[in-house]
Amino acid sequence: MEKGEISIWFFIGVSLLVNGVLICGAGIYEYIHPPLEKLVLFDKHAGIWWGAILLLTGLLYCIRFVPRWTAGK
Amino acid sequence: METIRLVHLSAVDIVIIAFYFALVLAIGFYLRGRANTGEDFFMAGREMTAWVAGLSFLSANLGALELMGWAGSAYQYGILATHWYWVGAIPAMLFLALVMMPFYYISRTHSVPGYLKLRFGESSRVLSAVSFAFMTVLMSGVNMFAMAKVMQIVLGWPLSFSIWISSLTVAVYVALGGLRSAIFNEVLQFFLIWAGALLIPILGLYEAGGWANLKVLITHRASAEYVHLWSGLGSFSSNPMGINWVGIVFGLGAILSMGYWTTDFLVVQRILAAKDMRSAQLAPIIGAGFKMFVPLIVILPGLLGLGLLPMTLTGEADALVTGGHSYNEVLPLMLARYCGPGLLGLGVTALIAGFMSGMAGNVSAFTTVWTYDIYRALINKKGTDAHYVSVGRWTTVMGVLISVLTAYLVMRAASIMDYVQALFSFFIAPLFGTVVLGMLWKRATGPAGFWGLFLGTLSSISMWAWVHADPTALRYVALSSEAKPMAQDMFQALWSFVICVIVTVAVSLVTQPKPDAELQGLVYGLTTIPSEGEVAFYQKPIFWAGVVVVVFVALNLIFW
DSSP states (O other): BOOOOOOHHHHHHHHHHHHHHHHHHHHHHHHOOOOSSSOOOOGGGGHHHHHHHHHHHHHHHHHHHHHHBBBOO | OOOOSSSSOOOOHHHHHHHHHHHHHHHHHHHHHGGOOOHHHGGGGGOOOOHHHHHHHTTOOOSIIIIHHHHHHHHHGGGGGGGGTTTTTTHHHHHIIIIIHHHHHTOSSSSHHHHHHTTTTTHHHHHHEHHHHHHHHHHHHHHHHHHHHHHHHOOOOHHHHHHHHHHHHHHHHHHHHHHHHHHHHHHHHHHHHHHHHHHHHHHHHHTTTTTTHHHHHHHHHHGGGGOOOTTTTTGGGGSTTTHHHHHHIIIIIIIIHHHHHOHHHHHHHHHHSSSSHHHHHHHHHHHHHHTTTTGGGHHHHHHHHHHOOOSSSSHHHHHHHTTTTGGGGGGHHHHHOOTTTHHHHHHHHHHHHHHHHHHHHHHHHHHHHIIIIIIIIOOOOOOOOOHHHHHHHHHHHHHHHHHHHHHHHHOOSOOHHHHHHHHHHHHHHHHHHHHHHHHHHHOOHHHHHHHHHHHHHHHHHHHHHHHHGGGGOOOOHHSSSOHHHHHHHHHHHHHHHHHHHHHHHHHHTOOOOOGGGGTTSSSSOOOOOOOOOOGGGSSHHHHHHHHHHHHHHHHHHTTO
């Protein structure tokens, strides 16, 4: 087996996916355990939906540009 | 003394930032095996697609000064700061794509000084290479300083810690993977910058009640001229920037931006790495398409800060005296206003990514120019390809170290933006005059190219020194007693370009021109532009350039 080339778009997908999971997770945690000092527009829970958008975009990129494994010469 | 910080990072924020550093280093290590030849290390194998080259072209420019400085300028001067993104960028990017790129690409040059060598001779190449290398390390140092400053303000990190951790990371991934690694990371950084910064205008506009309400808030706190692009530019005194439309259109749009986007090797290098001519032409057009919307994440946060923040921001000097916040802190202040755990980490990552993409751009361009245009041209002409790659790797490390030293030197600079604008005016405007005459006028001779560039640069430095020594001299440079410092850069660029062109034309007319045979592939009229082949209209650069022009005109009319 020979490793296929990894596209830059796959790296971007991984980055968005991991960030999306972390941000969405942190947003959900804050929703369940609200902080005492709230930020402006805290009630919009931006972390949850922005994290979800990043997560889905990253997932799409990862699936579309996943490295292919090809038979060796 | 306890350090005051705007925000405190949570564990998830630190994980996000650490993951970013791990990923950029992983890309560098992954690509290290693909940077063994000079063509690979310095030109990324000339195999980038239009999208990768175009996003990298834009990302290399999204450095510290873009994110922090222009958000601060938007707070200070209002929507006028958008001119640096629209009239001060879009026409130049399209000019590069449609007019200049064919000559760069067909000549197969590895750098802008390399083109000058082919067109005008060795002396012009050395002059531009040395001035570019000097400007680049200073720019890189400014980037580092700005990054360290924001990390100190936002997170309370010591300046030296930020400078060393980011610069060493850049040194590792560029030294390992060369230009390809820099470009790949710039594309990644482009996405992270948008992902981390776009939430501020979305939430800010929601809080303000939309653009119409924001204009009312800004008019109330500042004046109506802060929300108009062109209507206040009739005279120097009718707008917050103290400049008029002549300075913006001719100084910024026709000279300074043309010089930056078409001859600054930092950005042009990304396009030269494109896989074919059509990609090389499409890349700046793709960059222009995205550039038009960068004000969303840079200018709009500054305007939102002006309309929504409870405190009043001031210049750096006043902020130090009063203990308040300066204009340059508006972006982190807006970040701290809306972003909780996770989002804050991504926002900080966006800032770091911006700083690192700019730094990597400077370092990779410096490496190429030093190795090919100074070391190979003046010091060792007979090295092997492997030797020059090795020199390139070491130059990357040395370039970073010189930048770090520069960062420490510029820590005492009063204003980051003014400093860099002055640098642009010194070198960029005359260089544009020399390159564009070289490409479009076959009569321009080698000695003329050198003397035009030299005297244009000298005139620019002289004007700057004159106004620096006697601030009242600005009335002569900008042709108005009401001009403010921002106008100086525009008019200085305009005059240095004019002097460069006059000298080049005059010297050309009294010196021997090069034979046509030596100018093939370098000059308009003597260069056969390869056919684009059988492609649909929507695949042609000219079609997308037209689309960009329509959107560009519409945006300027909407915000007139």
